Amino acid sequence: MLNEAIEGFHERDPYRPFADTDPTTGENLVRVEIKENPPVLEWGVLIGDVLHNLRSSLDHLAYILGGDPPPNEGGSEFPIFWSRTYYRKKGAPKIVGACDHAQAVIEDLQPYHRGDEARAKRHPLWFLHELYNVDKHRLVHVVTSAIDTVEYGVDDFTGDADALRAFDLTSFSDDRAVIARWPRTGPQPEPEMPFKFDFEIAFDENGPGRGNPVKRSLPWVRNAVRDRVLARLAPFLS
Known part of the structure; x- marks a missing residue:
């Protein structure tokens, strides 16, 4: 649409x-x-719906991997971190119920493996994380x-x-x-x-979308969720 x-x-x-x-x-x-x-407001709602579905699919995956229900049911979430230190403190506890191999895969998918902060924050999962956090409070801003x-x-x-x-x-x-x-x-x-x-049509240059074109950015994030995350974690669901 x-x-x-x-x-x-x-x-x-x-x-x-x-x-x-x-x-x-x-x-x-x-x-x-x-x-x-x-129609920026109308498109902002549609973009927010896409972001919500992608982020929810990751969180639902983490919930199932954690035991359905996981031991940390209230704090279960798919972690996305640009910092290894923050991941160890705040990210790993979100998937404590998942098996060791699944936890290792999720850790390997983290943006911080790109190296420095600037490169990590250009990772598609971090792009999703930032845009989704903005959308929870206001419409995603497009220029x-x-x-x-x-x-x-x-x-x-x-x-x-x-x-x-x-x-x-x-x-x-x-x-x-x-x-x-x-x-x-x-x-x-x-x-x-x-x-x-x-x-x-592009995201606001001053926001988390950093001026990226909408029609290319959303498929880029979708493909990362489908081809990198779901494909690698699907074997742990059976």
């Missing part, structure tokens, strides 16, 4: 990129006109849009590619936002549009 809603929104061409000139610097610009804003892909032909772009300061704003929410700029190489007519843009 969410994918269909997003695809239908983009089929209506809600964004129109257009060429412009910076009146102060004379640089060529590409701005974007927002003709229609996405108006983000640039997904950009194409331009050599014959169409006459500027210096090394000087092109484009697409550093991966997401935007303001009408007429600048999404590309590059210097003029001499007297030129009004700039033409040398680029072709594809847009995407």
